[in-house]
Amino acid sequence: MDLILVRHGNTDVEPGICLGQAERPLSTRGFTDVQQLAATWNGSAPRFLFSSDLRRAQQSAQVFAAAFATEPLTDPRLREIDYGRWNGRHWNEIMQSEPDSYRHWLDNWVIQEAPDGESFADVLRRTGAWLAALLGSTANDDCVLAIAHAGSIRALLCHALGLPPGRAQTINVDASRVSRLRYENGQFDVRYVNATRFEVD
Template sequence: MELILVRHGDVEAAPGLCIGCTDVALSATGFTAIQRLAAQWIGRVPRFLFSSDLRRAQQSAQVFAARFATEPLADPRLREVDLGEWDGRHWDEIARTDAARYRHWADNWVIQEAPGGESFADVVRRTGAWLSALLSSTNDDDVVLAIAHAGSIRALLCHALGLPPARAFALRIGHAQASAVVCRNGQFEVSYLNASRFEAM
C-alpha cells in the first residue's frame, strides 16, 4: 500500500494563534495552494480518500474529491492535537497567564497533555489505530490519500517508521505539502517528505 499524506492549506487565523482543534477555515492562499497541489497528481486514482473531520482538512479534501469524483471519508482520528483550554488563544497570552502549566507542558509535550487536551503520545496512539485499521482493509497495490494536519501527519510517520515521538519535529510538514510512505511485507519505507508536488513511485 502506498499512503500519501497531505497537510491542509494555510488557514484564516491571526499569526501566533494556538490552533489545534480550533475549527478554522482555509485562507484564499491556502485554497489556491491545495488546488495547485491537486492539479499535479500523478499515477493511479486513490482507492480511498480520507480526511480529518476539521473544516480546514475537509475543505482541502474536497479539492481532491472533485478531481477524483469521489467523496472523502472523514475520520476524527486524523485530527490535529487537541490543545484543550489553550485552543484558540494566542501563544504569548498562554505563556504569560498560564506560565507554570505552559512551561511544564513545553518541557514534556510528548507525554504531557495540554490542560483539558491531549499529549503527542495520545495523537500517536489514535493515528496509529487508524493506520492499523487501514492496513487491515487495503491491498498491497492500493493507493490511499489522507488529508490531515502537521501534528497528526508527524504522529503517523513516527508510528509507521518507528521514530521516537520526541524526534517528531525533525519532520518538516508544511501547508499544502505531500509526503508518501509505502508498506511492503508489513514494513514502511519513505518515498518522499514535505514535497510541493507528487512524485512517481
C-alpha cells in the same frame, strides 16, 4: 500499499496562534495552494480518500474529491492535537497567563496533556489505531490519500519510520505539502516527505 499524506492548506489565522482543534476555514491562498498541489497528481485515483473531520482538512479534501469524483471518508482520529483550553489562543498570551502550566507542558509535551486537551502520546494512539485498521483493509496495490494536520501526520510518520516521539517536531510538515510512504512486506519505506508536488516513483 501507497500511503499519501497531505497537510491541509493555510488558514487566515495570524502567526503565533495555537490553532489545535479550533475550527478555522481555509484562506484564499490555502484553497489555491491545495488546488495547485492537486493538479500535480499523477496516476489513477486513490482507492480511499480520508480526511480529518476538522473544517480546514475537509475543505482541502473536497478539492481532491472533485478531481477524483469521490467522497472523502472523514475520521476524527486524523485530527490535529487537541490543546484543550489553549485551542485558538495566542501562544504569547498562554505563556503570560499560565506560565507554570505552559512550562510543564513544554518540558513534557510527549506525555503531558495540554489543559483539558491531549498529549502527543494520545495523538500517537489514535493515529496508530487508524493506521492499523487501514493496513488490515488494504491490498498491496492500493493507494490511500489522507488529508490531515501537522501533528497527526508527524504521529503517522513516527509510526511508519519507528521514530521516537520526541523527534516528531524535527519533521517539517508544511501546509499544502505531501509525504508518500510505501508499505510492503510488513514495513514502510519513505518515498518523499514534505514535497511541493506529487512525484512519480
